[in-house]
Amino acid sequence: MKIKPLIIGNLVAKIPIIQGGMGVGVSLSNLAGNVAKQGGIGVISAAHPGYTEEDFEKNTLEANLRGLSKHIKKAKEISSTGIIGVNIMVAINNYAEHVKAAITAGADLIISGAGLPLKLPEITKGSSIKIAPIVSSRKAVKVILNYWKKHSNRTADAVIIEGPEAGGHIGFKADNINNEISNFDKNVLDIMEEVKLFEKEFNTKIPIIVAGGIFNHEDMIKYLNLGANGIQVATKFVATKECDAHYNFKKAYVNCKKEDIKLTISPVGMPGRAIKNKFLEKLEKGRIKIDKCYNCLIPCNPSSTPYCITSALINAVKGDIDNGLIFCGSNAYKINKISTVKEVIDELMGK
Secondary structure, eight states: OOOOOEEETTEEESSOEEEOOOTTTTSSHHHHHHHHHTTSEEEEEOSSTTTTSTTTTTSHHHHHHHHHHHHHHHHHHHHSSOEEEEEOOTTBTTHHHHHHHHHHHTOSEEEEOSSOOTTHHHHHTTSOOEEEEEESSHHHHHHHHHHHHHHHSOOOSOEEEEOTTOSEEOSSOGGGHHHHHHHHHHHHHHHHHHHHHHHHHHTSOOOEEEESSOOSHHHHHHHHHHTOSEEEEOHHHHTBTTOSSOHHHHHHHHHOOGGGEEEEOOTTSSOEEEEOOHHHHHHHTSOOOOSOOOOOBTTOOTTTOSSOHHHHHHHHHTTOTTSSOOBOOTTGGGOOSOBOHHHHHHHHTTO
8 A cells, every 4th residue: 555645734754753742841843853853743741841940840831832832843953854742631621722833833733632722723723733633522523623614714624533442631531432433434434424525515625644553554554545645653752762751651552461550540530541659559549639730720729639640641651661551551561661753663664
């Protein structure tokens, strides 16, 4: 099968692979820049990209906006002419400020999920940045695209369909995961059918990218044959030399077994998939005391949330895997070595 480039408006990725955004700090400039350098689309996570800035604890928002800008510019330098996207969760506080910072710094694409990005076209109006919602159902894409049509007279530049085997926050109920996994391919076709209605109405092409549990060349070909224009992969890029996470974080992927991958609770009200460790064992026994609130997530209430997700993710990405939350996709156990971005891309492309 001849694999075509992924075309999003005037953006052309010769390799139809988007590297999924992973926060906190797992996909920053080094990973995103190197994926884009290889011809894919590299994505920086806007979840606390300034966590290493000196004033992060005192001026969290300013540090994050500054960090985001720095990482976009650095990724652009690494990739030369590559495509750099930013994943911005709807659930974060100061959503609009992060979107504007990404535009100002020169990002090419904003990918947005963890909620419905209804206001995204209004915030990006007047810029050339491309916008792509992450959806997990036909209903969600219909709501988003109808809202964009009514309020901004525009549609998506691409749509990312994320399935229930994804890492981190997943947009499905925990008690229905197995059923969702079984029905995912039908779900993809249903969403494609809905998107075609908007393509016809706006006389434009809206590429479909499938995400969640995609691990090898066969998975990629399966979804391209189903009608997708590209895939989004995150987990497989963690155990690479270029990934921005600490070596201990990468080794947790290499060392984990299938039975170590668990669904856990998240302060945003969605289940999350992570590697079982001492932190998750502690969480099973009850609430973990919160010393500081970073005011990061809209749905999070420090007085009732089971733990601070920011602290847990920062601990993990810095290498303290006993006291951190190690988000991963369902296939993390299949990783048995630390490789390179080029090797991952070559394997996905069937080289």
